[in-house]
Amino acid sequence: MAGGGREIIVLAVGEGGDPTVLTLELLGLARGLVSEQGMVTAVVLGSHFEGALDEIASRGADRVIYLEHPSLAPYNPEAWQAVLEPYLEEQGAGLILAGHTCLGQDLLPRLAFSLEAGVVTDCVGIRAGEDGFLFTKPVYGGNALATMRVTTPLTLATVRSRVGEVLPPSSPGGELVPLPADPPAVTRMVVRERRSLEAGECPLEEARVVVSGGRGMGGREGFEMLRELARLLGGTVGASRPPVDSGWAPATCQVGITGKVVAPELYIAVAISGSSQHLSGMCDSGKVVAINKDPEAYIFKVSDYGVVGDWKEVLPAFISRLRELV
Amino acid sequence: MHIVVLAKVVPDPEGPPSSYEVNLADKRVVARGLPPVINPFDENALELAIRVKERIGGSVTLLSLGRKLSRAVILKAMAAGADASVLLEDEAWDQALLDSRATATLLAAALRKLEPFDLVLCGRQASDTNAGVVGLGVARLLGIPAVTLARSLEVEGGRVVVERVLSDGCEVVECDLPALVTVSGEAGELRYPSLQAIRAARELPQRVLGPKELEGDVPPPWMETVCLEPPRRERRCRLVEADSPAEAGEKLALLLWEEGVI
Numbered sequence: 001m002a003g004g005g006r007e008i009i010v011l012a013v014g015e016g017g018d019p020t021v022l023t024l025e026l027l028g029l030a031r032g033l034v035s036e037q038g039m040v041t042a043v044v045l046g047s048h049f050e051g052a053l054d055e056i057a058s059r060g061a062d063r064v065i066y067l068e069h070p071s072l073a074p075y076n077p078e079a080w081q082a083v084l085e086p087y088l089e090e091q092g093a094g095l096i097l098a099g100h101t102c103l104g105q106d107l108l109p110r111l112a113f114s115l116e117a118g119v120v121t122d123c124v125g126i127r128a129g130e131d132g133f134l135f136t137k138p139v140y141g142g143n144a145l146a147t148m149r150v151t152t153p154l155t156l157a158t159v160r161s162r163v164g165e166v167l168p169p170s171s172p173g174g175e176l177v178p179l180p181a182d183p184p185a186v187t188r189m190v191v192r193e194r195r196s197l198e199a200g201e202c203p204l205e206e207a208r209v210v211v212s213g214g215r216g217m218g219g220r221e222g223f224e225m226l227r228e229l230a231r232l233l234g235g236t237v238g239a240s241r242p243p244v245d246s247g248w249a250p251a252t253c254q255v256g257i258t259g260k261v262v263a264p265e266l267y268i269a270v271a272i273s274g275s276s277q278h279l280s281g282m283c284d285s286g287k288v289v290a291i292n293k294d295p296e297a298y299i300f301k302v303s304d305y306g307v308v309g310d311w312k313e314v315l316p317a318f319i320s321r322l323r324e325l326v
Numbered sequence: 327m328h329i330v331v332l333a334k335v336v337p338d339p340e341g342p343p344s345s346y347e348v349n350l351a352d353k354r355v356v357a358r359g360l361p362p363v364i365n366p367f368d369e370n371a372l373e374l375a376i377r378v379k380e381r382i383g384g385s386v387t388l389l390s391l392g393r394k395l396s397r398a399v400i401l402k403a404m405a406a407g408a409d410a411s412v413l414l415e416d417e418a419w420d421q422a423l424l425d426s427r428a429t430a431t432l433l434a435a436a437l438r439k440l441e442p443f444d445l446v447l448c449g450r451q452a453s454d455t456n457a458g459v460v461g462l463g464v465a466r467l468l469g470i471p472a473v474t475l476a477r478s479l480e481v482e483g484g485r486v487v488v489e490r491v492l493s494d495g496c497e498v499v500e501c502d503l504p505a506l507v508t509v510s511g512e513a514g515e516l517r518y519p520s521l522q523a524i525r526a527a528r529e530l531p532q533r534v535l536g537p538k539e540l541e542g543d544v545p546p547p548w549m550e551t552v553c554l555e556p557p558r559r560e561r562r563c564r565l566v567e568a569d570s571p572a573e574a575g576e577k578l579a580l581l582l583w584e585e586g587v588i
């Protein structure tokens with residue numbers, strides 16, 4: 001088995017506050033994949049993450065290796081690499097996991113080429129095969145699913161949200177071990193500033209209900225109505241790509257292969273045709289409802305409930321009836 | 327300022343799902359009736375390159391690797407504002423067979439022949455592999471810094487300033503040149519060339535390089551595809567029947583309520 005179950009390392013970011021749900025999911029996933037004798041190690045880099053360490057240690061990590069340093073937050077790939085590469089080389093783990101986030105997408109291919117190891121990005125499933133792990137990921141914009149195998153002793157993978165399951169807390173948790181390393185003071189690349197978009201709404205990935213609009217919404221006003229519907233259902237607004245490109249919805253709303261991957265209990269797709277790239281970001285949702293004026297729209301093939309009609313007429317009636325019900 | 331743009335030729339990713347067929351036996355995806363296009367994120371990268379050239383001058387080279395690359399597609403991309411193209415072409419360089427390590431190694435070998443360059447731009451990911459690996463691999467093999475997910479960039483005093491897309495906002499990073507930058511869709515669409523420009527592009531220098539002209543061998547793969555399958559996502563849809571769209575809206579609310587969906 002290529003490096004198999006010896007040790008699985010989960011890379012986590014510490015930037016104040018709690019660990020992300022995705023990090024905890026990865027720990028659950030790693031626990032399920034690691035062999036009896038193997039161990040799960042979480043590596044946390046960043047700054048201000050006191051509470052996060054204990055939480056991570058109690059949710060499936062045998063060990064939490066951490067390093068708090070101002071050069072590591074905000075994330076600087078070269079500083080992270082300088083700290084991680086010597087450590088990873090020495091560890092000889094079989095598998096390194098990170099979330100398929102902006103950070104994971106940026107970091108893991110870098111580590112892979114430095115450590116001369118195969119990397120599979122955007123995994124929607126990982127399982128143990130006869131000789132090594134098998135990784136499933138969408139290709140061709142979600143029009144096919146590929147199962148890949150890596151031939152190097154070490155494998156790296158970025159994983160989508162909701163692939164692993166968060167484990168219940170256990171005590172005592174794994175031990176906390178500081179990583180003795182010094183990030184370089186100077187790197188070829190520096191972060192000058194960071195701007196966060198409007199916060200407040202529940203993050204899309206964690207919403208129980210997502211109400212998304214597509215090109216057929218025709219403008220910003222349409223999205224006002226979607227926001228009203230989302231509020232009523234305790235959900236969050238999403239979008240396909242065209243509304244984001246047109247500026248009707250912020251980029252943080254985009255659902256799909258190059259946007260966010262969501263799997264809420266209820267996904268309502270309004271005026272969205274159902275391209276593979278969009279479906280790839282929401283097809284694991286619990287129930288899917290489609291509202292579209294074209295009866296032939298592909299979205300109906302992947303929905304549980306549908307209304308054929310113009311949203312301008314369907315939605316107001318839907319919303320006012322819902323108001324009476326919920 | 328010499329900018330090289332890595333541009334991959336792929337089947338049109340905007341084609342309808344029904345045109346994509348998964349061939350289980352030889353683990354290939356066949357895109358029926360879909361024209362080849364430049365990977366959309368690589369078009370975004372080319373657009374950024376042309377904007378830099380317009381502001382501070384210089385030249386843009388298009389670099390593409392594959393088997394039987396469509397000349398019409400390359401020509402149209404060049405007509406948007408490139409100055410030259412280099413095609414790495416061979417029967418054995420079929421993109422369905424090379425992994426990201428092999429692809430990055432070949433592209434890096436070609437880039438060494440194109441030196442000096444100041445900036446290499448590529449897409450954040452190819453629409454077929456959906457990987458986002460090759461660009462970072464090329465940068466590593468060339469020993470130059472890399473910045474991912476750019477929505478815009480500026481060259482200032484020998485450095486590049488990149489605005490990066492993050493899931494909750496954006497960040498501005500600054501990096502030494504030469505550098506490689508991967509570009510996201512937010513950079514904006516590639517301008518459309520005029521017919522006149524397409525005709526004129528035929529006169530631009532085009533080089534084709536094969537295995538003989540490139541130094542080094544294709545390294546053994548790090549990854550292999552074990553199987554390919556079509557996505558399983560179809561569901562049985564209950565369409566709400568009603569006399570008017572408004573009535574359908576009301577009925578939908580009731581149905582979701584009765585079934586415990588809301």
Ligand SMILES: Cc1cc2nc3c(=O)[nH]c(=O)nc-3n(C[C@H](O)[C@H](O)[C@H](O)COP(=O)(O)OP(=O)(O)OC[C@H]3O[C@@H](n4cnc5c(N)ncnc54)[C@H](O)[C@@H]3O)c2cc1C
Nearest residue numbers: 214215216240241256257258259271273278293294310311
């Ligand atoms: C590399 C790549 C990555 C991509 N990544 C993503 C991604 O992450 N997410 C994403 O969503 N897309 C992505 N796309 C784009 C994707 O291919 C599609 O173009 C896009 O999803 C289509 O969005 P849409 O369904 O809103 O628009 P359209 O396909 O134009 O559909 C609009 C729908 O609205 C309906 N409609 C119009 N008016 C009304 C009305 N008044 N009432 C009711 N219905 C109406 C129409 O019948 C139609 O079905 C990507 C594309 C590429 C090439």
Ligand SMILES: Nc1ncnc2c1ncn2[C@@H]1O[C@H](COP(=O)(O)O)[C@@H](O)[C@H]1O
Nearest residue numbers: 332333391448449451452457458459460
């Ligand atoms: N065959 C190729 N020819 C030219 N550029 C490529 C090729 N393959 C990948 N690239 C570049 O690398 C980027 C990332 O590819 P990938 O890692 O496969 O997602 C693409 O957007 C292209 O810019």
